[in-house]
Each structure stands twice: as structure tokens, then as C-alpha cells.
Amino acid sequence: MSKSHNFRDIAVISVASHQTKILSQVNEVQLMADLISRSRNSAGLKQEEIGFTCSGSSDFLAGQAFSFVHTLDAVGAVPPISESHVEMDGAFALYEAWVKLQIGEVDTALVYSYGKPSAGSVIDVLATQLDPYYVSPLWPDCFSLAGLQARSLLDKGSISLERMSEVAMRSQKNAFDNPNGVRSSEDISLDDLMSEPAIADPLRKSDLSEIADGGCAVILAADNKADSLCDRPAWIKGIDHRIDSHTLGARDLTRSPSASLAAEKAGRNSDRLDIAEIHGITSAQELILEKEFALEDETKINPSGGALASDTVMASGLIRIAEVASRIISGQVDRGLAHATSGPCLQQNLVCIMEGK
Amino acid sequence: MSETEEPLRAELTVEYPFTRTTGDVIGAFMTGLREKRIFGIKRQDGGVLVPPLEYDPVSSEPLTEMLEVSQSGVVDTWTWVDPPRPQSPWNVPHALALIRLDGADTSMLHAVLVDSPSDMSTGMRVTAIWEEERVGHIADLTGFVKEVEESDS
Amino acid sequence: MTESHPSPSPLSKKVEIPESIREVEPVRSIRSPVKLVYDFVPSPPVQEYLRSYSKKRILGHRSPIDGAVFVPPRGVDPRHGVLIDEVVELPDRGHVGNFCVTHLPIPGRDDLDTPYVSAWIHLDGANVGFLGLVAGCDNDEVHIGMRVQAVWKKEEELGNTAENILFWKPTGEPSIPPDEAGNRAWDHDK
Numbered sequence: 174m175s176k177s178h179n180f181r182d183i184a185v186i187s188v189a190s191h192q193t194k195i196l197s198q199v200n201e202v203q204l205m206a207d208l209i210s211r212s213r214n215s216a217g218l219k220q221e222e223i224g225f226t227c228s229g230s231s232d233f234l235a236g237q238a239f240s241f242v243h244t245l246d247a248v249g250a251v252p253p254i255s256e257s258h259v260e261m262d263g264a265f266a267l268y269e270a271w272v273k274l275q276i277g278e279v280d281t282a283l284v285y286s287y288g289k290p291s292a293g294s295v296i297d298v299l300a301t302q303l304d305p306y307y308v309s310p311l312w313p314d315c316f317s318l319a320g321l322q323a324r325s326l327l328d329k330g331s332i333s334l335e336r337m338s339e340v341a342m343r344s345q346k347n348a349f350d351n352p353n354g355v356r357s358s359e360d361i362s363l364d365d366l367m368s369e370p371a372i373a374d375p376l377r378k379s380d381l382s383e384i385a386d387g388g389c390a391v392i393l394a395a396d397n398k399a400d401s402l403c404d405r406p407a408w409i410k411g412i413d414h415r416i417d418s419h420t421l422g423a424r425d426l427t428r429s430p431s432a433s434l435a436a437e438k439a440g441r442n443s444d445r446l447d448i449a450e451i452h453g454i455t456s457a458q459e460l461i462l463e464k465e466f467a468l469e470d471e472t473k474i475n476p477s478g479g480a481l482a483s484d485t486v487m488a489s490g491l492i493r494i495a496e497v498a499s500r501i502i503s504g505q506v507d508r509g510l511a512h513a514t515s516g517p518c519l520q521q522n523l524v525c526i527m528e529g530k
Numbered sequence: 531m532s533e534t535e536e537p538l539r540a541e542l543t544v545e546y547p548f549t550r551t552t553g554d555v556i557g558a559f560m561t562g563l564r565e566k567r568i569f570g571i572k573r574q575d576g577g578v579l580v581p582p583l584e585y586d587p588v589s590s591e592p593l594t595e596m597l598e599v600s601q602s603g604v605v606d607t608w609t610w611v612d613p614p615r616p617q618s619p620w621n622v623p624h625a626l627a628l629i630r631l632d633g634a635d636t637s638m639l640h641a642v643l644v645d646s647p648s649d650m651s652t653g654m655r656v657t658a659i660w661e662e663e664r665v666g667h668i669a670d671l672t673g674f675v676k677e678v679e680e681s682d683s
Numbered sequence: 684m685t686e687s688h689p690s691p692s693p694l695s696k697k698v699e700i701p702e703s704i705r706e707v708e709p710v711r712s713i714r715s716p717v718k719l720v721y722d723f724v725p726s727p728p729v730q731e732y733l734r735s736y737s738k739k740r741i742l743g744h745r746s747p748i749d750g751a752v753f754v755p756p757r758g759v760d761p762r763h764g765v766l767i768d769e770v771v772e773l774p775d776r777g778h779v780g781n782f783c784v785t786h787l788p789i790p791g792r793d794d795l796d797t798p799y800v801s802a803w804i805h806l807d808g809a810n811v812g813f814l815g816l817v818a819g820c821d822n823d824e825v826h827i828g829m830r831v832q833a834v835w836k837k838e839e840e841l842g843n844t845a846e847n848i849l850f851w852k853p854t855g856e857p858s859i860p861p862d863e864a865g866n867r868a869w870d871h872d873k
Binding site: 535537538539540541542543544545546547548549550551552554555557558560561562564565567569592594595596597598617665666667668 | 696697698699700701703704707708709710711712713714715716717718719720721722723724725730733734843
Binding site for chain 3: 197198199200202203206207209210220233236245246247248249250251292293294297298301305306309310
């Protein structure tokens with residue numbers, strides 16, 4: 174984004190997230206009540222002091238029309254709040270909140286999203302997002318489509334099965350220290366992973382994201398407000414989202430031009446990156462993204478373990494932003510890239526670059 | 531709730547009995563399937579989009595010139611689906627593939643019906659097989675099978 | 684004033700339908716049914732609420748903010764977005780906060796003669812109402828503020844379900860004035 178537009182400085186000032194294999198002790202409303210109040214408390218804000226609230230969730234996933242209205246019970250929406258919702262990952266809700274803050278009418282925003290795939294078949298839910306004439310009636314699952322993509326990469330020679338397993342291993346090892354890491358291991362070896370059978374040929378189980386229940390809440394604040402509420406805000410230096418065609422057969426599945434362009438527009442090239450939290454549902458997708466974002470050795474990729482370790486549909490992208498922001502807020506790193514994806518085979522992509530001052 | 535009690539649970543089934551209007555282009559493709567023909571649509575650059583869309587997925591130009599393509603082509607990429615998905619047209623393990631038909635510049639998603647993944651390879655030639663009863667639906671195509679090589683080729 | 688627009692013309696040029704299918708009946712629509720199956724496991728407070736019905740007990744949740752009582756218990760105070768864990772038992776008596784006389788049958792409820800009366804039942808001690816049927820009197824007699832009590836299924840038919848309450852019948856007690864009937868949770872907040 175260009176400086177000539179007088180953009181406001183907007184930062185992530187607090188985050189809270191939770192992921193687990195099956196959320197059995199609380200429902201989505203209770204989970205989000207806890208996460209939202211934790212994020213507000215650490216920012217020192219009450220709901221009535223928050224200018225705008227935006228959430229992301231899926232009705233097909235919840236099995237209930239307008240299910241997000243129910244979850245507003247978790248916010249404390251009385252007296253009536255200024256509120257919006259996207260049927261997308263919470264990262265895209267964060268983009269809407271960022272735009273709202275840029276307009277200048279509000280100085281703070283709450284963004285949250287959640288998913289409880291354990292209640293139904295997320296594989297079938299995701300099949301319903303595809304072309305309803307040519308593709309959806311064949312009910313391909315998201316991992317099979319990602320399998321087509323991985324094979325294209327292997328056939329082209331741009332990745333190898335070993336590289337895929339290295340990414341899977343990186344995820345499991347990094348997730349070991351992450352309380353939200355559902356699939357993690359301190360000492361998994363490459364041989365262990367490479368001896369697994371393919372389940373969405375050529376993808377093995379460890380190449381596929383581990384589906385998890387969970388949610389995430391994030392507080393944004395602008396300008397002086399961010400400085401007054403947070404010692405070290407994670408300033409959003411650039412944010413952009415782009416989309417490729419939904420027609421799988423007309424795309425080069427070995428690339429994600431929308432991811433590359435979103436990164437460029439978000440200012441990927443302006444400085445070094447200490448970390449990158451990238452959102453792929455397969456090891457092969459992480460390899461595509463590493464290339465599209467031109468990530469080098471100096472950048473630590475997915476220190477949380479990424480979506481491979483715990484993938485909560487509708488929240489995995491926002492959690493990537495939260496993972497980068499929390500490390501900046503705590504002073505561990507100075508600058509990082511967070512990425513969220515939606516649609517089949519990295520079709521839609523959002524990139525958010527944050528830095529501490 | 532005591533530790534020993536099984537949690538209460540309830541099954542909920544939500545069904546959406548959609549009927550979708552096709553419009554001219556998709557309607558012609560579906561009509562073709564019913565008549566055992568596969569149609570594409572010509573793009574601005576002369577390439578052929580199969581299956582056809584009203585607008586070019588890259589340039590968004592409106593497309594109008596439909597033409598028939600071959601029922602045989604090559605596998606661009608594939609994966610193996612086992613077990614088959616419950617609502618899919620297939621009840622046996624099968625390959626799912628992007629298939630580029632001869633005369634087409636894009637590929638379409640469908641099944642390749644072979645016994646095992648060892649029968650599959652990128653670049654292999656396949657040909658369409660059809661359902662006996664066809665209604666104008668993507669599943670009028672039973673799937674694709676290995677093309678039998680002609681003796682003189 | 685709303686302008687009238689012509690119906691949309693999606694393409695500037697007419698689509699050239701291939702000659703080989705020009706003479707046959709065109710396909711104009713496809714069927715693409717979707718079936719999604721869910722396995723709902725209620726959260727612990729709702730589990731407890733449902734199980735209590737089998738003992739003819741109705742449970743609510745008391746807000747830690749101001750003591751307002753919510754039924755059914757959902758684990759949160761929706762006004763403040765705070766978690767609740769204090770369970771209270773409520774009597775099976777209350778008043779009609781609002782009601783509707785319905786002449787349309789409910790699919791799957793052949794046992795329910797039309798017209799029937801559905802009502803917001805406000806239990807004594809609760810600050811919000813929940814939905815129930817009112818019977819045991821003429822429909823014309825149902826009014827806002829009318830005192831009612833639960834009519835339960837026979838002991839041997841009780842299950843872990845709110846369906847244990849067949850309907851709510853008038854108690855004959857003096858009615859509550861209409862302007863004192865109904866939701867009290869938001870008043871409570873002031």
C-alpha cells in the first residue's frame with residue numbers, strides 16, 4: 174500500500190486462541206466467551222469501549238443458519254454494538270475491521286472466528302464450496318484436490334516427497350512447544366514420516382493438516398490508542414487479499430499467483446522477515462507458499478507448527494496472524510508475515526505483514 | 531454430569547434439495563452429456579475451455595462459441611480416493627484426476643476407473659465411459675478408463 | 684423512486700449452441716442435492732439441564748454480574764459475554780410473557796390439534812422466558828400475565844428431554860399485570 178494515502182497506523186494489541194482435537198467440555202459460545210474476554214482483558218478494554226466487532230464462521234460447518242448470531246452471546250452485544258460477520262476465515266474478518274479502522278470512525282476493533290468441525294463432516298462441508306455444476310456433485314474432498322496439486326508439483330520436479338516430509342516434520346517439532354498443537358512430536362524422524370502410506374496419493378497423513386476444533390480472538394487498535402493500550406503493538410505494515418479462479422482445470426496448480434500478489438501488495442519485499450506463519454492444508458501447499466513469498470533461511474517458518482499441526486476451519490488464518498502478532502508483542506521478533514487461505518488449492522490468499530516499532 | 535455417564539448426543543441431518551438453473555452454456559454442456567457428447571467453449575486466444583463457462587476464468591471475457599471436443603485425453607494429474615466419498619457417484623476406490631481432453635486447453639475433474647493406484651500415471655491416455663441412463667448431469671459420465679492402444683500407433 | 688430495469692442480459696452476444704444438439708430438448712436445470720450429517724454433543728451445562736428433566740427439575744444459570752437467571756442454561760450471560768457456572772433450580776411455575784394462537788400444523792406433530800397456543804413461559808425466579816405450549820383452557824382465555832404450571836409426562840415416560848413437559852396449564856392464581864410480565868433480564872441490568 175502506498176504511503177500517499179494517509180493510512181492510519183493500526184496494530185494487533187492482544188490475542189487469545191485455543192485449539193484441541195475435539196471440544197467436548199464447552200460449546201462454541203462458551204469457548205468464544207472465554208477467548209474474547211481474555212483478549213479484551215489483556216488490552217484493558219470493555220466491550221462498550223470497542224468500536225467495531227467482526228467475526229468469521231461457517232453455517233454449513235455449524236449445521237445452523239445464521240449460527241454466528243448465537244455466538245454474539247459470547248461478546249456481550251447489549252447495548253447494541255456495531256457488528257459484522259464474514260462467512261470466511263477470521264483473517265478476512267480482520268481485513269474488514271482494518272478497513273473500518275482506516276475509515277477513521279472507530280479506534281478499536283474485536284475480531285474473532287471459530288470452528289467445530291468435530292460435530293460434522295468438514296470434508297463434505299468444504300466440497301459444497303466448489304463449482305455446483307461440474308465439481309461439487311462429484312464430492313471431491315479437500316485433501317484429494319490438494320493431492321492433485323501435490324502430484325503436479327512432484328511431476329514438475331519443483332518438490333520431492335522428501336521435501337514434503339521435511340515440512341511435515343518441521344510442523345510436528347515446532348508444534349511440540351505449542352499448547353494448541355494437536356499433532357506434535359519432539360523426536361519424529363524423516364524415516365518415520367516417509368514410511369507412512371499415502372492416503373491422498375501422493376500425500377501421506379502427516380502431509381495433511383490435522384483437523385481441530387477451536388477459535389481465536391484478536392483486538393486491533395489505531396494510532397495513539399494502540400500505544401496507550403499495549404507496550405509493543407504489532408503494527409500492520411501491509412495487508413492485502415487476492416483471489417485466483419475457482420476453475421481448477423484452468424489454473425496452474427503448482428503456483429498461487431494470488432498469494433504472490435497479496436504478499437507483494439502487503440509489502441513483502443520492503444524488509445527482512447523474522448518469522449512467517451503460513452496457512453497450508455498440506456506440506457506441499459506450504460512449499461508453494463514458501464516460494465511465492467520468497468522466504469529465505471533467515472525467516473523461521475511456522476514456529477507454531479502451522480495449520481498442519483492443528484487446522485481449525487474458519488480460524489486457522491486468524492490464528493496465523495495471532496501467532497505472528499503475539500511474538501512481536503512479547504518482543505521475541507521484530508517483523509513477520511502472516512498468511513491465510515480459503516478455497517481449494519490455495520485459491521484465495523490474504524497476507525498481513527506486522528512489525529514492532 | 532458424572533464421569534461414568536455417556537454424554538447425550540443427537541444426530542442432525544440437514545438436506546438441501548437444490549435444483550440449479552443452468553443457463554445457455556452450462557445447459558448446452560449438460561445437454562451434450564445426455565447425448566454422449568462433450569462440448570467446450572472457445573476462448574479469446576483460440577484455446578478451448580472444457581467444461582465450458584460463460585466467462586473466461588482468466589480474462590472474464592464473455593464466451594459464446596461452443597464446439598465439440600474428443601472424449602479421450604490425457605491425465606494431467608491424479609490422486610487416489612479410498613474409501614470413496616459417501617455422496618460421490620462412485621462406490622469403489624478410484625482415481626480422481628484432472629483430464630485434458632484432445633481439443634481442450636484446460637482440464638476437467640472426473641474419476642479414472644482403474645483397480646489400483648499402480649495403474650495410474652500422469653500423462654496416461656484415458657477415454658470416457660457413459661451411464662446407460664443419462665439426464666444431463668456431470669455424473670452422466672461414469673468416468674474415464676484407460677484408452678485401448680490402437681495397433682498401428 | 685425505484686427505477687425499472689430490463690431483465691439482465693448476461694452475454695452481449697448469443698451463445699452458439701452446437702448444431703448436433705440444436706434439435707433436442709435442452710437441459711435447463713440440474714439437481715444437486717446436498718446432505719450434511721452432524722453429531723451434536725451438548726456442552727456440560729446443557730447435558731445437566733436435559734438430564735434434570737428426567738427428574739422433573741428445571742435448571743437455570745445465574746449471572747455473576749447481577750444475579751439474573753437464564754433458562755435454559757447456556758453457560759454465558761448474553762448481555763455481558765461472561766461465563767456462568769452457578770446452577771439454580773427453578774420451580775415448574777410461572778407466567779405467560781407472550782403468546783401466539785397458531786392455526787398451522789407443525790410437520791411431524793400430528794398429536795397437536797390446531798389451533799394451539801405457543802407461549803413464552805417465564806418461570807418464577809427466571810429473568811428470561813422459554814418456549815412452551817399452553818393448554819388446559821380455552822385458547823381465548825390465554826393472556827399475557829396468566830399464571831401457569833407444567834404438566835409433566837407420566838413417570839415411566841420421562842426422558843432426558845424438555846419434551847417431558849407436555850404443556851403448561853393455568854393455575855387459577857391472580858394474573859400478573861401485563862406491564863410486569865415478560866423479560867426482566869434487561870430491567871435487571873439497569
